[in-house]
Amino acid sequence: MKTVLLSPRTGSITVGDIPAPEAAAGMVLIRNEWSLISAGTERATVATGTKGLIGKARQRPDQLAQVFDSVKRTGLLDTYRTVQSRLDRPVQLGYSCAGTVLRTGEGIDDIRPGMRVAAAGARYASHAEIVAVPRNLVVPVPDGVDTRWAAFAAVGAIALQGIHQADAVPGSRIAVVGLGLVGQITLHLLRAYGYDGLGIDPDPAMVALAESAGLAALPRDADGLPGAVCRRWASGGADAVLVTAATSSSDPVEFAGRLARDRATVVVVGDVGVAPPRSSYYHKELSIRYARSYGPGRYDPRFEERGQPYPEGYVPWTERRNLAEVLRLLATGAVDLSLLDPRVFGIEEAGRAYEALKPSDTGRSVALLLRYPGTAQLPTPPAARADSRTWSAPRGTLRIAAVGAGNFATRTLFPELKKEPGLAFSWVAGGRGLSAAHQGRRWGFRTVAETVDTGLASGDADCVLVLSRHDSHARYAAQVLRTGAALYCEKPLGLSETELEDIAEAWRESGAPALAGFNRRFAPAVRDLRAALPPGAPLQVVYRVFAGRLPADHWYFDPRQGGRLLGEVCHFIDTANFLAPGRPVAVRTVSVDAKDPATAQSLVLQLTYDDGSAASIVYGGLTPPGAPKELLEVACDGVASRIDDFRSLTVWKGGRPATRKYRGAPKGHAAEMRTLLRLLRGGPLDAETAAAADFASALRSSLVTCLAARSLTEDRVVECVPGTPALATALGDPPPPAVPATEVPGTQEQTGGSPSTTAAS
Missing domain, CATH: 3.30.360.10 (Dihydrodipicolinate Reductase; domain 2)
Structure with a gap:
């Protein structure tokens, strides 16, 4: 089967052939029809790959610390070989897809072959013709929802988790700083729930995209604080600010502090630097919260890989429920993601799709979809042998x-x-x-x-x-x-x-x-x-x-x-x-x-x-x-x-x-x-x-x-x-x-x- 591969050493993108995964216990095998390229996350991953070793180390100081720890444990030569081996090992990209179930592993009774499903998870919901995804990262697609839009479920769940972390109530004024893919979807969700949402981005094209969908959005002016924000919320600013930008700078978090009202909440959704200035955060007594990707359960192998549920009375909004809620909003028509006008590429054109992530004179693409032929099949199991064979010594x-x-x-x-x-x-x-x-x-x-x-x-x-x-x-x-x-x-x-x-x-x-x-x-x-x-x-x-x-x-x-x-x-x-x-x-x-x-x-x-x-x-x-x-x-x-x-x-x-x-x-x-x-x-x-x-x-x-x-x-x-x-x-x-x-x-x-x-x- 075909899959999109990244070389960690060079950052190059190729489409390779690998065997289809097996249906292990607790896993769902899905034949992809669509997968979504995350413009922010995947662009950053590819960009890191193009850097040299020093650049990679600066980009990922956490991994550099692991390397130093390995040197202490196993020695310099062994650590060097490990690093080189990892740099040579290709990585599957992608974490948001949708398609049809081909087979389920042992222990799954709520998902059946033939069902249309959406899936999430890095290393699982990859850009590949067939993927194996743990049950708690798979949700059925409701009737009437096009599989193309179901492929947005994982990124939609990220946006929804940010809203949950804001503890918003009906009538809340919520600002969204950064109108990339997650920011755009966040505005769509805020409108679906009836919140007073406002998006802000320095790129006029992203503001125009939001406005073309009937959403409220403003360009960030030269002094960093649009006067229109003050006029819109004359009572004092946003009740919550969701930071959905992607940058190493702490500027979006600083800017969020200026937009927020007294004792408001700032939720960090995107990958940004966090260095809140005392002048705004202390004087306003602001709270900073983080949104953990798709929601509770993320990064917990007991939930994601072993399928252990959380008690609903204590954790009602797990990542799986967030995925399902995005699909429900699509089914009711409360959210229309076709307004994002995504660009579509065939799986064999993946290299060209990733080129489209790079800045250019024609602007940036906020949403890119990979389309699959839908013909990939699992290998036919070999015929069972009636008798066991006995050993015979090899010759040659x-x-x-x-x-x-x-x-x-x-x-x-x-x-x-x-x-x-x-x-x-x-x-x-x-x-x-x-x-x-x-x-x-x-x-x-x-x-x-x-x-x-x-x-x-x-x-x-x-x-x-x-x-x-x-x-x-x-x-x-x-x-x-x-x-x-x-x-x-x-x-x-x-x-x-x-x-x-x-x-x-x-x-x-x-x-x-x-x-x-x-x-x-x-x-x-x-x-x-x-x-x-x-x-x-x-x-x-x-x-x-x-x-x-x-x-x-x-x-x-x-x-x-x-x-x-x-x-x-x-x-x-x-x-x-x-x-x-x-x-x-x-x-x-x-x-x-x-x-x-x-x-x-x-x-x-x-x-x-x-x-x-x-x-x-x-x-x-x-x-x-x-x-x-x-x-x-x-x-x-x-x-x-x-x-x-x-x-x-x-x-x-x-x-x-x-x-x-x-x-x-x-x-x-x-x-x-x-x-x-x-x-x-x-x-x-x-x-x-x-x-x-x-x-x-x-x-x-x-x-x-x-x-x-x-x-x-x-x-x-x-x-x-x-x-x-x-x-x-x-x-x-x-x-x-x-x-x-x-x-x-x-x-x-x-x-x-x-x-x-x-x-x-």
């Missing part, structure tokens, strides 16, 4: 496919695989398609698969790397094995014992090689430590991790993703299990901040083993930047040892320490990828590498992690025994009693996008 060049191509894959795994001879990247697939398309071209994949199912059905892979978000790992891993391909699955293998059971069953049936992404098993420091420990000796293991705080909106905290315990702490559980000679028999988990595995950040785990070994894992998820990440200490009879952030290993034997340093603090990713290729080629493995590559032990560590989550939830010690038959068989344990397996709370499945690099990667 190894074909590697990937599900997901996020930061971790492209910065860590793909570069290691590229170094190896006799290997070819076959196909790549991903959630929304854009990342897969970009990275597929960058890394030389032969095909960008329309869907994961399409890629798997092609049979064009000897091994598939599952690198998607955590909630989809188990489903894709079992699918891969049942197609007869070998599997590499990033941690965690699964988020519940039921998911692990499915993987174990598929693995046993297929006979295919499988490797889990527990890379610390392959780290040189861990390998050397195992060699220094006396065979079979019970161990004391203490693993301290200062992982650092994650922002509250990080995708790890989506309950469907399992949280940091299931997603990161599994690494350290696995390392302890790999070192201890015995099998884990019990686990106890406590948290200092939450009892819910999905939200807990700081945890302490105690593991006991059948040979007398014991392990303590202290995971600090609230620690500040700059703290040392990982410290692993292991002691047994006559030996003490310490791995310090994988930079060094010190072993005390006979009273004299011996220290070995490791350049680059390798955590085992390179050795892990080399081992994967040896497994695929059937090459011999030494005993140490074979132990690290053992998939059954990875399943056991994954089981222990799920049971650790249960321990936290139930506040008790949990025995580390499998409760499902295929998993028990894969682990070589006695068959469990015939009782239903239980799910870890809050770990439902849903397809996600590509994971980003985290502290434990």
Whole structure:
């Protein structure tokens, strides 16, 4: 399908082809008919892209602060590579569109295929033939409303939220400073509600556009305060001023203070500088309020992405209701957006449309629409196979496919695989398609698969790397094995014992090689430590991790993703299990901040083993930047040892320490990828590498992690025994009693996008 792409490095606009997105749970797939180019927001985005690195930094000081923070955490070279990678990654533009529903994901019952809908949201309601949008950002289009005008709903909701923030009452006098697209729509809404609205703009063409629609508007004169405003509102000025301009200057906010009456409200809607002068704001005791885009729910992933509603009694005007209200006003005829006289371009003319955003002698365009042919179709699902395929060793060049191509894959795994001879990247697939398309071209994949199912059905892979978000790992891993391909699955293998059971069953049936992404098993420091420990000796293991705080909106905290315990702490559980000679028999988990595995950040785990070994894992998820990440200490009879952030290993034997340093603090990713290729080629493995590559032990560590989550939830010690038959068989344990397996709370499945690099990667 076609989509409009921006190059963050150069600011250039292209129309590219990428796979259509998939209908994940809670998502609505829409075939666009129209999308609206936001003259203010998108012009600023494109303008930032045309600047050099210094100009970009000045334009986005918040992102510059993130870069400095990254330098402290990961170092200058790693941060530089991350910045360069992001600059090379194209971005989909657009956030306001309308079209027809093609398909809905699980959990949606109020929107059906065939319905006309309007949608909002950057990264979702893009300029593309088909878009995937969360349910709470989609509203049905009423009968009688042309889909063309429904595409204005998101920008209309921005204007409406500004009016809500003004706390206007019937008869209020409201000034609108800035008559771009949002300002024009604001005036239309004010008239629909019967307010006394007045628009002001220094551009006579924008004033004329408002007046041509029968709206009250005035040009801003040379001294900055039109005398006509005083004559219109002789009683003292505006009850509220909505600032809908877009400029880095604070002049519009200063001007708003001069227009406002005593104790009035100034609402900042547009992207402007805010430096209110004391002379007007203090003396008039004015209030400044901000309008948050489309309304309450914006920037809250719980509302937007997970579909959690707000209580209507406390939050009556959510962003979804604002969208619906704009459409209602269009349906009643109270608002007529055709008066904006938008320019129309076909999707293939997107480059020319964005050129029209630039200032020119002919004036500026306030509204631009992209039109779509309406013929794009979702890919036909491949025919289901009646039987599972079993593994057959490849001959010749190894074909590697990937599900997901996020930061971790492209910065860590793909570069290691590229170094190896006799290997070819076959196909790549991903959630929304854009990342897969970009990275597929960058890394030389032969095909960008329309869907994961399409890629798997092609049979064009000897091994598939599952690198998607955590909630989809188990489903894709079992699918891969049942197609007869070998599997590499990033941690965690699964988020519940039921998911692990499915993987174990598929693995046993297929006979295919499988490797889990527990890379610390392959780290040189861990390998050397195992060699220094006396065979079979019970161990004391203490693993301290200062992982650092994650922002509250990080995708790890989506309950469907399992949280940091299931997603990161599994690494350290696995390392302890790999070192201890015995099998884990019990686990106890406590948290200092939450009892819910999905939200807990700081945890302490105690593991006991059948040979007398014991392990303590202290995971600090609230620690500040700059703290040392990982410290692993292991002691047994006559030996003490310490791995310090994988930079060094010190072993005390006979009273004299011996220290070995490791350049680059390798955590085992390179050795892990080399081992994967040896497994695929059937090459011999030494005993140490074979132990690290053992998939059954990875399943056991994954089981222990799920049971650790249960321990936290139930506040008790949990025995580390499998409760499902295929998993028990894969682990070589006695068959469990015939009782239903239980799910870890809050770990439902849903397809996600590509994971980003985290502290434990």
